[in-house]
Amino acid sequence: MIERLNSPKVVVLGGGYAGTLAANRLRQRGDVQVTLVNPRPQFVERIRLHQLAAGTGDAEIEYGTLLGEGVELLVDSADRIDPAARTVHLSSGGALAYDYLVYAVGSTGAVPAAVPGAAEFAYGIAELEPARRLRADLEALAMDAPVTVVGGGLTGIEIAAELAAQGREVALVCGRVLAPYLSGPGRRYVAKWLDRNGATVIEGDSVAEVRADAVRLASGVERASAVTVWTAGFAVPGLAAASGLSTDDLGRLLTDETLTSVDDDRIVAAGDCAAPSGRPLRMSGYAAGPLGARAADTVLSRLAGTEPDVIDLGFTGACVSLGRRDGIRQIGRKDDSMTGLFIGGRLGAIIKEATCRFVVAKRIRLEARKPGTMVWIKGGPRAVDPAADRSAA
Structure with missing residues (x-):
């Protein structure tokens, strides 16, 4: 038997931007017991993983500096959720009972099995461990050795730019076009920067095979590649589907507009793994914080016996770093279309760095000190997320 305490117990699965903020915000109600379950003892700044991989920065923060008093950190992973028993079964063999569950397991990199050699030879940078491996191998690589980055979205641009700024020989294979999320002027700015810094941009072609020392493009062209970095596409953990919960085609938990699971009103989702009304927001650090806050507020409303508010989030654009001294702040509309x-x-680089710091200092740490203080820009219809690329900001 699992002992269930009298005070409401909320388990938060996932200690990323959404989950950590949600855990802190839940402390608005003093009697709530909050347990944050995360597979690592450190918080990972995913929007800085391109810096970690390139050796130009770090991406780890101790949770002791981020979590508010009373939030218990449990270093473990969830293998299965049992909604009927309100229990999470852990990889360690233990189990956690909950009154409410915040499902914030985030997203992962997606290397397609259909591309021969991609899973075996390509590096990802969507998670900490692959980024560390890439960093170690790059440090052992000659500066003039060719590097291929697959994916012309914001993640691919950032790692390609980081390496090009170091003087490495970089080719960026975009698939269709470079930076499809940005406006035409924004795309041209990025293309000129990459060209000026020696990076080769390949549009209208894709990688059909990855080898240990080369890539073969769909056009039949073969290019030498001592290291291949795969940034084309993201996936989500399969925990929700494995637990019998309703998901979209990518595996995101289906919820209503209050982020409550369509199957169980004791489960609330936040971040990249949520699909409200089957129309998820863009996978991004920008959306993760507000979704984490809304998930916490939904749980608190249900505990208080009041009706939760629906999500109402407006975007403002995106920030992209181009090495350590350049960047672009793309101005967008609230519906996530670009101007x-x-x-x-x-100045673009300064804004990007300020944005990265803001996410931690003014969102997560502020909620740790003063739960309930976060506000966000409202309004604007939500755009469907194609999950083709995760925004850098």
Whole structure:
């Protein structure tokens, strides 16, 4: 038997941007017991993993500096959720009972099995361990050895730019076009920066095979590649589907507009793994915080016996770093479509860095000190997320 305490117990699965903020925000109600379950003892700044991989920065923060008093960190992973018993079964063999569950397991990199050699030879940078491996192998690699980055989205641009700024020989294989999320002027700015810094941009072609020392493109062209980095596409953990919960085609938990599971009102989702009304928001650090806050508020409303509010999030655009001294702040509309306006150059890099710091200092740490203080931009219809690329900001 699992002992169930009298005070409401909320288990948060996943200690990323959404889960960590949700755990802190739940402390608005003093009698709630909050347990944050995460497979690592450190918080990973995923929006800095391209820096970690390139050797130009770090991406780990101790949870002791992020979690508010009373949040228990459990270093473990969930193998299965039993909604009927309100229990999470852990990889360690233990189990956690809950009154409410915040499902915030995030997203992962997706290397297609259909591309021969991709799973065997390509590196991902969507998670900490692959980024560490890539960093170690790059450090052992000659500076003039060719590197191929697969994926012309924001993640691919950032790692390609980070390496090109070091003087490495980089080719960026975009698939269709470079930076499809950005506006036309924004795309041209990024393309000019990459060209000026020696990176080769290949549009209208894709990688059909990855080898240990080369890639073969769909056009039949073969290119030498001492290291191949795969950034084309993201997936989500299969925990929800494995637990018998309703998901979309990618595996995101299906919820209503309050982020409550369509199967169980004791399970609330947040971040990249949530699909409200089957129309998920763009996978991004920008959306993760507000979704984590809304998930916490939904749980608190249900505990109080009140009706939860629906999500109402407006986007403002995206930030992309181009090495350590350049960047672009693309201005967008609340519905996540882009305007023709952007801020580039050194100022763009400063805004990008300020954005990264803001996510931790002014969202997560502020909620740790003063639960319930976070606000966000409202309004605008939500765009469907094709899950083709995760925004850098």
